[in-house]
Amino acid sequence: MIGINRGLRIKCVAGGHVEGTVLIGDRSCQVKEMASHALAQFKDRIIGTPRRGSIHDVVLREFARDCGLADSIEIKNFDWADFILDALMDGEIDGACGTPALAVLARRQGSKIILPPDKIWPFNPSYGIIAGERLILESPLTLENFLVLHEDACNLLRERPQIAASRVHNDIKIIDEDFAREVLAVSPKYCASLPDEYIDSSLAFVPALRVMGYIDRDLEKEDVFWTDAIKRVHPHEHHYSLIRQ
Incomplete structure (x- = not known):
């Protein structure tokens, strides 16, 4: 939002994780x-x-x-x-x-x-996927293919944290497996979807950002989000709030 306020031509095109603070x-x-x-x-x-x-x-x-x-x-x-x-x-x-x-x-x-x-702040966005407007306009299929992989990764983090932790350790040796598993357990709300709860919670930051002086104008949903691709990739209900067994 701060970048968009400053003129960056980007949009949030998918979610990823909520309540990571x-x-x-x-x-x-x-x-x-x-x-x-x-x-x-x-x-x-x-x-x-x-x-x-x-x-x-x-x-x-x-x-x-x-x-x-x-x-x-x-x-x-x-x-x-x-x-x-x-x-x-x-x-x-x-x-x-x-x-x-x-x-x-x-x-x-x-x-x-x-x-x-x-x-602290229910459904607050921890991270999402940001894309440049040029990628959105010129390479929508490439973006959708990436979002399919992103959703698969979110599902792995949420449904099979032990496997995810092992892979994190294998790729980043300095992070041990037990640590990665503990981190995933603190806030296991991973999904690629952009449901209304994610969007509404994100937009609730706008007045706070204005009061704190980080942005100087109001931002609307269309200024921040582009949901067409993720709706095609993830048309069903989001998984953020589903309890992991």
């Missing part, structure tokens, strides 16, 4: 089911998150505003997620808001996920 607390924090109670533990304290304008930064700032805690919590941005983990371990910050991978690394060091991902 996780709230992490140090040892002093408690796990809470109620969103406002979880965040209230950071009053007069510091939460680290990726750089300004990232999905996690926007989600956390809007989350704090909705809970009436925007003036009570300091949000510190970091250029790299590794620095967030280091700051949390050193006591420089009291919590973190970031990816499932960051949450698993922090959990292994004694911190904890203090709020389920779906409680």
